[in-house]
Amino acid sequence: MPRLALISNLGGCGRTSLVAHLASAFVERGRQVLAVEFDPANVLGLHLGLERSPEAGWVSPLLAGEAWTEAGLQNSEQIAFLPFGRLGGADLAALETALAQDEGWLARHLSDVPELDNALVLLDAPPLPSAFARQTLAAADFILVVLEADGRSLAQLPALETWLATLAPDQPYAVLVNRLDSSLPLERDFLAVLQYRLGHRCLPYPVHRDEAVRLSFACFVSLFEAHPQSQALHDLVGVAGWLEGQAALAGASRVTP
Amino acid sequence: MKRRGMAWVGRHLGVPADASLWLWLYRLFVLPRPAAPDQPQDAASRLQRSLAPLIHLRTRLGRGLIWLLGPVCRPIARLEPRLLPDPVALNARLERLARAPWLEWPLLRGGVFAVAAVVLWLAITTPFTGFEQVLFFLFTLSLALYVRRMPGNLPALLLIGLSVLVSLRYGWWRATQTLTLESPIEKALGWGLLLAEIYTWGILILGFIQTAWPLKRKPVPLPADVNQWPTVDIFVPTYNEPLAVVRPTVLAAKGLDWPAEKLRIYILDDGRREEFREFAAAAGVEYMTRPDNFHAKAGNLNHALPLTHGEFVAIFDCDHIPNRSFLQMTMGWFLQDQRCAMVQTPHHFFSADPFERNLGTFRRIPNEGALFYGLVQDGNDFWDATFFCGSCAILRRGPLMEVGGIAVETVTEDAHTALKLHRRGYSTAYINITQAAGLATESLSGHVGQRIRWARGMAQIFRIDNPFLGKGLTFFQRLCYSNAMLHFFYGIPRLVFLTAPLSFLFFELHIINAMASMIALYVLPHIVHSNIANARIQGPFRHTFWAEVYESVLAWYIALPTTIAFINPRLGKFNVTAKGGLVEESYFDWVISKPYLILVSINLLGFGIGIGRMFFWNTHEQGTVLLNLLWTFYNLLMLGAAVSVATEQRQVRLSHRVPARLPAMLRLKDGRALHCYTEDFSLHGLGLLLANDGIRPGDVLKVSLWRGPVEHVFPARVVVARGGNVGVHFEGLTLEQEAALIQCTFARADIWAAWNNEQDADHPLLGMKEIFMLGLEGYWKLAEHMGKGGRERWQRLSGRPATRQSRA
């Protein structure tokens, strides 16, 4: 099961939304998908159609040594997902220490998930430099870095580059610009600068800012069903197609040390 | 069955059924003398007698057809593959044979040519009886119909050969058997008709030579090292065209894929307009004027030549918007071939010309220019005789300066410049990939004016710098140029054909001394074979019969100018065609169609008289009458088409829409972004395919289009929103946005590539029907407008205002 991690060093740039909609896009393309939330925010479920964040998730049973894969849910689009669940303060602290000691914690546990044929695992995490994000970095076969076409992204680009430099040299990744409002000249300029600075590492096609994304979130509906004409959807389908063409996401997951 | 067949053949060969084999063989070559006809007795028997050959022919042909098409046809069709080799395989074998090394032996070659010449001579000059001629025709026809199914260029040459053979046979017969004419007037007219026919045979054969082997040259890639790419000047000459027409061209030229420091764009403004100067400054291009307007466009270009320095000069008429790939497609050949002095690309029009608009054939039937740019130029290229066409072309500066710049002696400076280059031993090239597009001439009068200029210019070159004479040209270059020039002299011959039958119908003059049936037997193969050959080589570029339509419509207008230019090449003036006009309401152009109305009237009159002579008076030569009636009927159809073209159809849009499916995005006020595709684009707006999602007319929004991966955004307002369509109009574009718009639309590299994909295929028989309908429609429209005109006059007389502006 190849794993795709969406990470960023910015908050609120659309990682969780992208995980949910990319999952839909892959399902549309006939691929099995498992979305794994590794973020105490516990909101991925809302993006996937739940009207309330679930209490139970996969982390607390795991910490308690129970059968944690039972926490998996499936939505009407046949997207399987593991919600993070609500975690008490003490548990969270325990988890954080565990993560700090063991970089491969997530990767190891993910290999325990029952095998789904050729399914793709999408990983959602809080922004870097949180320990959660570093775990997903270590667990991923392919990393999709999410940025925005704004000054924030540009200002933090050096920091991001530092993070990327810590990756294994053969670790494939790409940068995706989300929420582009191309009608604003400033955003177009930022996009051009980012593309220039990142070169071929930047996907040539960004995902546009589209109110349909927020509307579908607000109404607990799938972007594909409610807004088939939306540009964001079109962009996401393109991104999903591009990702499918990446060798790292074609076969089974890398063996984690 | 078999016995009946033998009896039928026997009867025609004059052999009794039980005759010996020797008589059969003898009769295959020598026919018995026909019995002398006795004098006709009364009207009825006279009628029968004179119609007899025709009736005879008709029944025979009819039976032959039934025999061909009937149930017997099927077993034959099944047998055919066993009897005849598969045409595709045969063609492969033929092509291998054509490349055989022993064919190169000079002795063998000479021998083959000698034998072929003798056979050809026999086939052309041997006189046949009617029946023999029928047999001959059936033989050549079945051969042609079989060869037609073979793919490739060699069979096309065979078809051409057959057509030439049959036409020459007809010509020989015409010249030797049909010219014993009685009165001087008949002699004069008869010879006149023969000359007109000789002209058409000549043009037919020249055309065959010109297009025998279209080169279909591919672009040569440029070296990877950009430093080796030469410097290029782009000239955009303009005189009186509005700035709105010139802007897209200049902005597109700015976006050409070429290093910016090696590309300079010049607006050459013969109108000396401040507005243009300002635009040039804003757009960052050069602006040039001159104190006088001598020699029109040629003079304008020549003025700029010494003041500029690029190694190459590309010329775009001010309304030809270049594709970004123009230089990439054309420059390679210059770098590969140092003698190459000019590369021409097609002239493409994204608006309908008056023929297309008024006949409703836009993008359905190849237009008048399609033959030239689709085939003739590719054919010329094979003989290294590609003509320069004044626009969408690029020239090497050195050779151009060597011949003294653009030629100014004639009104078709372009063709003449190429001729001069060829005389100096330079070569030219044609790349048949549309790399620029513009607006077609709007009105028939404009179109006619332009064709008159071409025709005059060609006649001038023919007189001043005749391609047959002078040095420097290869034999085939001479032929190609001659055809280009001579074919503009079709005016008078065409008028001769449009009126020839009238001399008989009105005055009973006999200008061809032959039986009507014989004429038919000789003309028919000529027409059928030249159409088969042309359908094969010209199929996608000119449909059967359409040459006749185009020529018939223009014949009158160009007849006089070509004649005058031929007599005195220096008379007359250069006229610039107006573009970007608007036909607010459909109207009939009475002024321009006057000669055709006269032709229609006298042909109708002649037709009436012919009907009378067929049935009521003077009914002693119905065969001839019938033939002339058919001819007149055909002429009337052609004239009907001409009249139809003169009915200017309403044209509401100033900006023409180009159908294209491009990805687009709408950003709405409420923050949503909708993905969609364009249905068409124009300089002013887009037609979008989009399930209407709460979009209303009047909404203000942003539209995105892409040029490669780069997105460009344009402010726009919704003008239509219904069903699955949304139409938007751009609003307040800045100059940059305007340039980006051109780059995203008209200047795309592949935007014109699929233009002809939806064109109808050429079906000669369907085409015939279509021409028939077109002709009839012309009369219908004429009747309508006559009614309208009458009403108007009545209104004017009774003091009420006319509903329509009349135009002169």
Ligand SMILES: Nc1ncnc2c1ncn2[C@@H]1O[C@H](COP(=O)(O)OP(=O)(O)O)[C@@H](O)[C@H]1O
């Ligand atoms: N392409 C987009 N267009 C418009 N809104 C978007 C887009 N992508 C994300 N959003 C919105 O941005 C907000 C933050 O997204 P979220 O996925 O929670 O970001 P993150 O997980 O990176 O914190 C949400 O309201 C989401 O609906």
Ligand SMILES: [Mg+2]
């Ligand atoms: Mg999130």
